Amino acid sequence: MQNIKLIIKGNFWDTQIYSKKLHIFDINGSRFVINWNDLINDFSQKYPNLKTIARISFLESDFFYSKSKKTEHLYSKILFDELAKLPIHIDISKRNKHISHLDNPLPFPHNDSEVYYNELYISHSDGIYKANFTTSNYKKEKLWDGSVLQLSASRSNTSIALAAGSDGLFDMRLDTTKPSFFTKRQEPKKVSPEHCSSCEWSTHNIISSSYISPLVFAAYKKIKKNKKFERILEELIPEHKIFEAVNIEHGFSWGESDKLYMYKNNIISAIKITEHKKSKKPVFKKIKSINIDNDYGDIVSANVAPFGVILEFDERLVIIKSNGEIFPIEGEPVNWRIFTKSRYYKNQLHVIYDDRLEIYSFYHDYFVDQKLKSSGTTVRLKK
Amino acid sequence: MSEHRVYEISDSLYTYTPNPQHRDNKVGKSKWLRAVKEEDEFNIFELALKNNWILDDERNGWGLFFYNEKIKYLGVINNPRQKLSFIAKFVNDKSRNDWHGYPADHIKHTHDKPHADILNQWMIKGFIPRAKMRKILRSHPCRI
Numbered sequence: 001m002q003n004i005k006l007i008i009k010g011n012f013w014d015t016q017i018y019s020k021k022l023h024i025f026d027i028n029g030s031r032f033v034i035n036w037n038d039l040i041n042d043f044s045q046k047y048p049n050l051k052t053i054a055r056i057s058f059l060e061s062d063f064f065y066s067k068s069k070k071t072e073h074l075y076s077k078i079l080f081d082e083l084a085k086l087p088i089h090i091d092i093s094k095r096n097k098h099i100s101h102l103d104n105p106l107p108f109p110h111n112d113s114e115v116y117y118n119e120l121y122i123s124h125s126d127g128i129y130k131a132n133f134t135t136s137n138y139k140k141e142k143l144w145d146g147s148v149l150q151l152s153a154s155r156s157n158t159s160i161a162l163a164a165g166s167d168g169l170f171d172m173r174l175d176t177t178k179p180s181f182f183t184k185r186q187e188p189k190k191v192s193p194e195h196c197s198s199c200e201w202s203t204h205n206i207i208s209s210s211y212i213s214p215l216v217f218a219a220y221k222k223i224k225k226n227k228k229f230e231r232i233l234e235e236l237i238p239e240h241k242i243f244e245a246v247n248i249e250h251g252f253s254w255g256e257s258d259k260l261y262m263y264k265n266n267i268i269s270a271i272k273i274t275e276h277k278k279s280k281k282p283v284f285k286k287i288k289s290i291n292i293d294n295d296y297g298d299i300v301s302a303n304v305a306p307f308g309v310i311l312e313f314d315e316r317l318v319i320i321k322s323n324g325e326i327f328p329i330e331g332e333p334v335n336w337r338i339f340t341k342s343r344y345y346k347n348q349l350h351v352i353y354d355d356r357l358e359i360y361s362f363y364h365d366y367f368v369d370q371k372l373k374s375s376g377t378t379v380r381l382k383k
Numbered sequence: 384m385s386e387h388r389v390y391e392i393s394d395s396l397y398t399y400t401p402n403p404q405h406r407d408n409k410v411g412k413s414k415w416l417r418a419v420k421e422e423d424e425f426n427i428f429e430l431a432l433k434n435n436w437i438l439d440d441e442r443n444g445w446g447l448f449f450y451n452e453k454i455k456y457l458g459v460i461n462n463p464r465q466k467l468s469f470i471a472k473f474v475n476d477k478s479r480n481d482w483h484g485y486p487a488d489h490i491k492h493t494h495d496k497p498h499a500d501i502l503n504q505w506m507i508k509g510f511i512p513r514a515k516m517r518k519i520l521r522s523h524p525c526r527i
Contacts, residue, residue, distance in 0.1 A: 124499055
């Protein structure tokens with residue numbers, strides 16, 4: 001199965017895709033804003049037979065997870081493969097009505113960025129900052145002095161999890177019941193003192209991964225208070241209670257949503273997270289492990305999206321696709337990003353190299369049984 | 384007792400004294416490589432001063448070790464993910480106005496990670512590529 005790829009030449013640092021716009025930070029910190037839907041629609045006009053496939057691939061990943069749409073329109077792999085054969089290049093140096101170039105009011109270079117309710121949050125050596133992302137009001141606001149390596153926002157939990165390295169894992173709760181410029185926030189609360197290199201959400205729980213310390217699963221319980229749900233930290237579940245309990249040796253571990261992974265000696269052990277029906281506590285069950293069959297060297301970082309597991313090694317990314325295929329992308333990336341929490345861009349992988357941005361659109365997950373997959377988070381099919 | 388040297392930073396006088404704990408055989412602290420002599424350590428610090436790779440608080444600074452115009456590893460760190468470091472961290476004991484340095488562990492210790500402004504200078508000058516800058520900023524393992 002081929003992979004659909006779009007290339008934008010330039011010297012970039014980071015990307016975000018949100019609310020029909022692609023934002024690309026260049027190496028000076030300024031930002032290209034591309035009207036993504038218009039750009040893709042313009043491109044797809046040139047290929048009438050692939051118009052719908054292009055839209056689904058780049059603009060509507062929710063199509064892959066809709067029962068009714070799947071029943072009404074069953075697209076064959078051949079059509080996606082046809083699109084994958086096309087060279088898709090966007091030139092942002094030429095005058096293009098869909099592209100604008102804006103200043104970035106926030107400190108640069110940032111460690112990480114995240115978009116949450118129309119606000120751009122960045123973590124920088126000097127702290128966490130935010131600025132409105134969608135209007136021309138670029139007033140920046142400093143939220144915290146702490147040095148944070150990575151941010152992970154959860155819309156349903158109105159909170160941002162903060163991986164603060166040797167300072168641990170923090171939870172920054174936000175109140176979004178008011179307009180964004182009045183958004184209340186609380187001082188970030190330390191969740192775990194253990195070293196935290198990265199963090200992700202598993203429903204209302206937070207997974208803390210580290211190069212130094214074992215993984216920590218921060219398990220919360222949800223209680224109803226004044227017609228609102230509140231999260232209360234119930235237990236910090238250490239790695240050995242999750243992995244050793246099912247005979248998985250210690251290695252580098254990470255996870256998101258309903259999956260946890262442990263990488264050691266070219267084997268990825270997988271665990272599925274469910275919730276106990278009565279106690280509502282997390283339940284960890286070992287599922288089929290994945291053998292990579294190749295020594296790519298020491299792992300640099302890892303993440304998981306619905307389309308599969310992404311492993312970063314020194315000189316390449318390796319995607320373990322949810323259909324079992326292994327797809328190495330050669331070259332040391334400047335940066336890379338997935339959009340697991342977005343509705344329309346779950347299938348995208350953005351990889352920045354020294355001279356270009358490559359946007360991969362994966363479609364194989366459309367043909368995969370969500371309940372059976374080992375590699376990749378499970379997406380619940382909607383009606 | 385190591386010798387110290389005197390430097391002027393922002394109209395103030397400071398000393399730099401190599402810390403023997405980063406050169407002994409005891410387990411724990413990060414160690415300078417044997418190939419990186421005390422004279423090299425002074426040179427790495429002087430280069431950091433000359434280029435202003437020192438924070439405004441005059442308490443923290445970072446440096447690189449060049450050999451034949453290329454960045455080289457300068458120390459051994461106590462980290463299972465990465466054994467060698469190519470970044471020097473300098474700290475200033477403000478009570479004595481005395482600096483010392485050691486091989487930084489940017490993965491384990493958040494305060495060892497160079498400030499973004501300094502990393503950006505290194506990237507602009509071509510000392511490190513953007514990919515390495517991102518790895519260091521995110522405290523990922525980073526090899527040269």
